[in-house]
Amino acid sequence: MAAAKASPKAEETGLKILDAALALFRKEGFDSATMRDIAQRAGVATGAAYYYYPSKDAIVMDFYQRSCAEMQPKIEAALAHASNLEARLHELIQVKLVHFAPNRGVLRALLRNGADPKHPLSPFSPQTKQIRDIDIAWFRRILADCGMRIPRDIGPRLPGALWFFQMGVIFFWVIDESPHQVRTERLLKIASKTVATLIRLSGLPLMRPLRKTALQLIEIVTQE
Amino acid sequence: MAAAKASPKAEETGLKILDAALALFRKEGFDSATMRDIAQRAGVATGAAYYYYPSKDAIVMDFYQRSCAEMQPKIEAALAHASNLEARLHELIQVKLVHFAPNRGVLRALLRNGADPKHPLSPFSPQTKQIRDIDIAWFRRILADCGMRIPRDIGPRLPGALWFFQMGVIFFWVIDESPHQVRTERLLKIASKTVATLIRLSGLPLMRPLRKTALQLIEIVTQE
DNA sequence: CGCCCGTCTTGAACGCGTTCAAAAATGTGT
DNA sequence: ACACATTTTTGAACGCGTTCAAGACGGGCG
Numbered sequence: 001m002a003a004a005k006a007s008p009k010a011e012e013t014g015l016k017i018l019d020a021a022l023a024l025f026r027k028e029g030f031d032s033a034t035m036r037d038i039a040q041r042a043g044v045a046t047g048a049a050y051y052y053y054p055s056k057d058a059i060v061m062d063f064y065q066r067s068c069a070e071m072q073p074k075i076e077a078a079l080a081h082a083s084n085l086e087a088r089l090h091e092l093i094q095v096k097l098v099h100f101a102p103n104r105g106v107l108r109a110l111l112r113n114g115a116d117p118k119h120p121l122s123p124f125s126p127q128t129k130q131i132r133d134i135d136i137a138w139f140r141r142i143l144a145d146c147g148m149r150i151p152r153d154i155g156p157r158l159p160g161a162l163w164f165f166q167m168g169v170i171f172f173w174v175i176d177e178s179p180h181q182v183r184t185e186r187l188l189k190i191a192s193k194t195v196a197t198l199i200r201l202s203g204l205p206l207m208r209p210l211r212k213t214a215l216q217l218i219e220i221v222t223q224e
Numbered sequence: 225m226a227a228a229k230a231s232p233k234a235e236e237t238g239l240k241i242l243d244a245a246l247a248l249f250r251k252e253g254f255d256s257a258t259m260r261d262i263a264q265r266a267g268v269a270t271g272a273a274y275y276y277y278p279s280k281d282a283i284v285m286d287f288y289q290r291s292c293a294e295m296q297p298k299i300e301a302a303l304a305h306a307s308n309l310e311a312r313l314h315e316l317i318q319v320k321l322v323h324f325a326p327n328r329g330v331l332r333a334l335l336r337n338g339a340d341p342k343h344p345l346s347p348f349s350p351q352t353k354q355i356r357d358i359d360i361a362w363f364r365r366i367l368a369d370c371g372m373r374i375p376r377d378i379g380p381r382l383p384g385a386l387w388f389f390q391m392g393v394i395f396f397w398v399i400d401e402s403p404h405q406v407r408t409e410r411l412l413k414i415a416s417k418t419v420a421t422l423i424r425l426s427g428l429p430l431m432r433p434l435r436k437t438a439l440q441l442i443e444i445v446t447q448e
Numbered sequence: 449c450g451c452c453c454g455t456c457t458t459g460a461a462c463g464c465g466t467t468c469a470a471a472a473a474t475g476t477g478t
Numbered sequence: 479a480c481a482c483a484t485t486t487t488t489g490a491a492c493g494c495g496t497t498c499a500a501g502a503c504g505g506g507c508g
Contacts, residue, residue: 010456035495045458047497056495112336116399124399172445175340175348187444194437201434210425213418220411221396234486259465269488271467280465 014052016042021059022103030060030109057121060110063103068131071099075138086196088142093166093188097173097181104181108174123167136163151203154215158199160222165195238276240266245283246327254284254333281345284334287327292355295323299362310420312366317390317412321397321405328405332398347391360387375427378439382423384446389419 020041024033035056039046053059078091100107113119120127139159143150150158169191173184202211244265248257259280263270277283302315324331337343344351363383367374374382393415397408426435 007455013456034493036493046495047459048457050496051456054496108340112340116332116336118401177342183444183447187441190437190440190444194434194441197434197437210418210421213414213421216414217411217418220407220414223407237486255464258463260463271489272487274466275486278466 010052013042013044013048017044017049017052018059018062022063022106025060025106025109026103029105057109057113060106061121061127063106064110065131067099068134071095072134074099079142083146084196085142085146085148085199086192088146089162089195090188090192092138092142093169093192096166096170097184097188100170104174107170111171111174114171132163135166136160139163139166148200149203150199151211154202154211154218157215157218157222161218162195164222165191234276237266237268237272241268241273241276242283242286246287246330249284249330249333250327253329281333281337284330285345285351287330288334289355291323292358295319296358298323303366307370308420309366309370309372309423310416312370313386313419314412314416316362316366317393317416320390320394321408321412324394328398331394335395335398338395356387359390360384363387363390372424373427374423375435378426378435378442381439381442381446385442386419388446389415 017038021033021038024037024041027033035049036046038059039049042049053062074095075092078095079088082088082091110121111123113121114123116122119125122128123132136159139162143155143158143162169184169188172187173181176184178184201207202214241262245257245262248261248265251257259273260270262283263273266273277286298319299316302319303312306312306315334345335347337345338347340346343349346352347356360383363386367379367382367386393408393412396411397405400408402408425431426438
C-alpha cells in the first residue's frame with residue numbers, strides 16, 4: 001500500500017483493493033480491468049482506490065514488492081538442494097518464474113515501463129533500488145559459496161551483471177507465448193550452464209584480454 | 225500513412241499530420257502532445273487524424289518506416305569507408321543512432337511496446353517483419369564480404385543474432401540519459417570490437433562446445 | 449453533549465485516445 | 479446538367495485513468 005498509515009481498518013481496505021485488482025487483472029488482463037471495476041469489486045468508490053494507491057501502476061508495484069518479500073524463504077529453500085553455480089543460478093531464477101506464473105500478465109504491465117528509467121516503475125528506477133539490492137545480494141551469495149574461483153577484477157561487478165542476466169530471462173519469459181513458456185525453460189537451462197561455463201573459463205590466462213573487455217562492457221551498462 | 229489511397233490531396237494531408245505530430249513530439253514529448261493538438265496544428269479536425277492514422281502509435285510507426293527507407297543510402301555510404309567487421313558493425317549501427325537522434329523521444333514511445341509481441345508496434349511483431357528483414361540483410365552482407373571465416377553452423381543464424389545485438393544497443397541508447405548519450409557511444413565502440421573478436425574466436429577448435437551452446441541459445445531466442 | 453480535527457469516502461468532473469454517425473466535398477456515369 | 483457513389487471531414491460522444499472539492503466518520507477534550 002502506498003499510504004503509510006497503520007490503522008487496521010485502513011490496512012484491510014487497502015488489501016481488499018489489492019486483491020480485487022489482482023483478481024481482475026488475472027481474469028481480464030491489466031488493460032481491460034478498469035479502476036472503476038476494481039473499486040466496485042472491492043466495495044468502495046472509484047476515488048477510494050486512489051486514496052490507497054496513487055495510480056493503477058502502483059497496484060502492480062505493490063504486488064511486485066510483496067511478491068519479493070514472499071519469495072525470500074522460497075529462494076532459501078530452493079538453494080538448499082543445489083550445490084554448483086549452474087544449478088544455483090537455475091534454481092534462483094526458476095523460483096521467481098514459478099512464483100510469478102499465476103500473474104504473468106501483471107508482470108508484463110510492470111515491465112512495459114522498463115524503457116523509461118525516469119518512470120518510477122522501471123526496474124532501474126531509484127524507487128525499485130531496495131528490491132534490486134536484495135536480488136543482487138542473492139547473486140553475491142551464490143557466487144561466494146559455490147567454491148569457484150572468481151577473478152579479482154570482475155568479482156565486484158559480477159552480481160550486478162547476473163542480476164541483469166536474470167532480468168533478461170524474466171523479460172523473455174513475460175513475452176514468451178509458447179505453451180507453458182517452454183521456450184523460457186529451455187533458455188534458462190542452457191543459459192545457466194553457459195554463464196557458469198563462461199565464469200569458469202574467465203579465470204584462464206588466455207582469457208584475460210577478453211575478460212577485461214567484458215568488464216568494461218559491464219561497467220558501462222551497469223553504470224556507477 | 226496507413227490509408228493506402230494515392231490521391232495527391234490525401235497524401236498531402238497525411239504528411240501535414242505526420243509533420244505536425246513529429247514537431248509536437250519533439251517539442252513537448254510524445255505523451256504531452258495530444259491528438260487534438262496535432263490535428264489543430266495540421267489544420268484539420270480531431271477525427272481527421274484518425275482517418276489517416278488508426279492510432280497515435282501508428283504515427284510513430286509511420287515515422288519509423290519512413291526513417292528506415294531514408295537510411296538505406298546513408299548505410300551504403302557509411303559502409304564504403306569501413307573494411308573490417310568491427311568497423312562495419314560500428315558504422316551500421318552508428319548511422320541509425322545519428323539518424324534517429326533528433327527524434328530520440330519518439331523512438332522511445334515506439335520501444336515502450338516492445339514488451340508485448342502481440343502489439344503491432346513491437347519490434348518483434350509480424351507488422352514490422354519487413355523492416356526487420358531489410359535490417360538483417362545488411363548484417364548478412366557485412367558478414368559476407370568482410371573476409372572473415374564464419375563457422376558453417378552459426379553462419380545462417382548470425383545475421384539474426386546481430387540484429388538482436390543492434391536492438392539492444394538502440395534500446396540502451398533510448399534510455400541513456402548521459403550527456404549526448406556518450407555512454408552509448410562507448411558501449412557501441414567496445415561492444416562492436418567484442419562481437420567481432422568473439423566471431424573470430426568462434427572458429428577455433430577449442431571453442432566448438434561453447435559455440436554449439438551459444439548456437440542453441442540463439443536458436444531459442446530468435447525462434448523460427 | 450457539542451465541538452473539532454485528522455482519517456477516510458464519495459461521485460462528479462477533467463483531459464486524454466478513440467469512435468462514429470452524419471455532413472461536406474469530390475468524382476463518375478449518363 | 480443531374481443523380482448517385484465514394485472519399486474526405488467534422489465535432490460530439492464514449493470510456494478510460496486520474497483529480498478534487500465536499501462530505502461522513504470517529505475519537506479526544508471542554
